[in-house]
Amino acid sequence: MSRVFLAAEAGQPASAVVRQARIQAESSAWARPTLRAHEGRVSRTMLEAAGTAVATAVGAPGARVVFYPSLVSALTAAVAQLGRSDLGAVTSVVDRRAVLDAVRRQTSTTDRESPPSAPRQVGVDRLGRIRLDELAAMLADGHVGLVVSAVGNPEVGTTQPLQQIRQLCRAHDVPLLVDASMAGGRMELPADWDALVLDAASWAGGNAAAVVVRPGVRWRDEPSAELAALPLGAPSVADCAAAALGLEAAVADLPAHAEHDRRLIESLREGLADVADVVVHGDTERRLPHVVGFSVLYVDAEAMLVELDRKGIAVASGSACAVESGQPSHVLAAIGTLTSGNLRVTLPLTAQRSDIDALLAELPPLVAQLRAEVGL
Amino acid sequence: MSGADAELDYRGQRCPAPIVALGRASRSTPGAVVELLADDPAAEFDVPAWCRLRGATLLSAIEAGGADTATWRVFVIRLPEA
Numbered sequence: 001m002s003r004v005f006l007a008a009e010a011g012q013p014a015s016a017v018v019r020q021a022r023i024q025a026e027s028s029a030w031a032r033p034t035l036r037a038h039e040g041r042v043s044r045t046m047l048e049a050a051g052t053a054v055a056t057a058v059g060a061p062g063a064r065v066v067f068y069p070s071l072v073s074a075l076t077a078a079v080a081q082l083g084r085s086d087l088g089a090v091t092s093v094v095d096r097r098a099v100l101d102a103v104r105r106q107t108s109t110t111d112r113e114s115p116p117s118a119p120r121q122v123g124v125d126r127l128g129r130i131r132l133d134e135l136a137a138m139l140a141d142g143h144v145g146l147v148v149s150a151v152g153n154p155e156v157g158t159t160q161p162l163q164q165i166r167q168l169c170r171a172h173d174v175p176l177l178v179d180a181s182m183a184g185g186r187m188e189l190p191a192d193w194d195a196l197v198l199d200a201a202s203w204a205g206g207n208a209a210a211v212v213v214r215p216g217v218r219w220r221d222e223p224s225a226e227l228a229a230l231p232l233g234a235p236s237v238a239d240c241a242a243a244a245l246g247l248e249a250a251v252a253d254l255p256a257h258a259e260h261d262r263r264l265i266e267s268l269r270e271g272l273a274d275v276a277d278v279v280v281h282g283d284t285e286r287r288l289p290h291v292v293g294f295s296v297l298y299v300d301a302e303a304m305l306v307e308l309d310r311k312g313i314a315v316a317s318g319s320a321c322a323v324e325s326g327q328p329s330h331v332l333a334a335i336g337t338l339t340s341g342n343l344r345v346t347l348p349l350t351a352q353r354s355d356i357d358a359l360l361a362e363l364p365p366l367v368a369q370l371r372a373e374v375g376l
Numbered sequence: 377m378s379g380a381d382a383e384l385d386y387r388g389q390r391c392p393a394p395i396v397a398l399g400r401a402s403r404s405t406p407g408a409v410v411e412l413l414a415d416d417p418a419a420e421f422d423v424p425a426w427c428r429l430r431g432a433t434l435l436s437a438i439e440a441g442g443a444d445t446a447t448w449r450v451f452v453i454r455l456p457e458a
Contacts, residue, residue: 336425
């Protein structure tokens with residue numbers, strides 16, 4: 001039985017292009033790039049080429065690219081090395097857990113005389129879009145060292161008004177870090193950022209993450225004491241080279257591939273609208289092309305996950321009963337919608353219409369059956 | 377009881393049991409006022425969201441229980457008319 005995989009935020013297999021590139025790169029660039037010898041220079045040259053390719057692919061030729069072995073390490077470094085370290089960072093209430101954790105870590109792991117002010121979070125509307133008036137008020141208050149925003153929300157898809165956010169940041173001379181960990185390689189990225197975080201997983205690029213820093217934006221090279229204490233690790237040069245090649249390939253397929261994803265999610269949203277008492281979250285238009293979240297009234301999310309998996313379909317959930325923490329999704333809570341019965345679809349790079357058709361065929365009878373079991 | 381027509385005690389039951397109870401009650405006793413007790417962490421968000429979706433009125437929502445005991449929430453809700 002072939003599987004229908006619609007949970008790409010949990011990972012997706014590296015594409016053939018990426019696997020091939022990694023095997024080739026491993027045969028020549030296996031030495032530590034800081035080694036002062038021929039073998040080290042070979043690695044260094046390949047790493048620099050990968051950085052140049054990534055900067056160009058995100059529309060910022062000449063920008064500096066720093067690679068990390070994981071999204072968490074890239075976010076941790078970006079939050080610690082951008083902006084003013086003596087001031088706190090501002091995020092939104094719906095940023096992904098890794099972003100909120102990185103900001104909290106920067107605030108708490110400090111031995112400075114006066115630690116930066118506590119992290120502050122901007123509220124969102126019912127679609128999950130940042131309230132610009134709240135952000136403006138926080139910036140006007142001062143004491144903001146960095147603003148962090150996602151391109152789009154990983155749970156409900158809604159994109160953020162980055163152009164307006166950046167205007168506000170510029171007016172207060174605060175850098176804007178944009179989390180493109182879901183969007184990289186999947187849509188044409190907006191240009192409204194000072195630094196960008198990418199996760200190769202979003203374009204089936206294997207295990208690597210990167211921070212892209214525009215020329216002229218302050219990036220503290222000397223890691224701060226608290227950052228040096230964290231085991232960020234170094235990525236393998238071959239992984240970086242392969243991820244860069246994967247990004248180039250994904251970007252070459254844009255905007256057609258993003259339109260393909262957009263249509264698939266649109267037909268899923270339309271199909272879900274025909275199922276009674278299903279709330280589809282987020283903005284219908286201004287959204288990530290490949291993401292949708294919805295909540296099914298009166299149904300246990302875990303039961304749906306188990307039954308769909310049995311039928312060969314993998315999706316994810318933000319409901320309390322379906323996650324390790326036992327806490328409902330902070331995103332769904334913030335937008336004031338049902339946190340129970342939640343399912344989340346993230347298309348892998350290889351998603352086809354038949355995957356959506358399979359979900360739309362299996363879900364309505366399953367929902368009806370589970371509701372009948374509780375007398376509704 | 378705060379003048380409610382019925383009490384629904386769903387302490388100890390996980391999501392979505394409390395709102396399933398509300399769904400059933402609005403079928404059997406539309407327009408009634410019910411008091412719902414729930415300690416599932418999702419209830420804080422799901423009960424108000426259910427009220428909005430269903431056109432029910434959330435009359436009050438308070439946290440109950442003490443320092444020595446677990447806490448729960450007490451919701452008083454006017455169910456939608458049929």
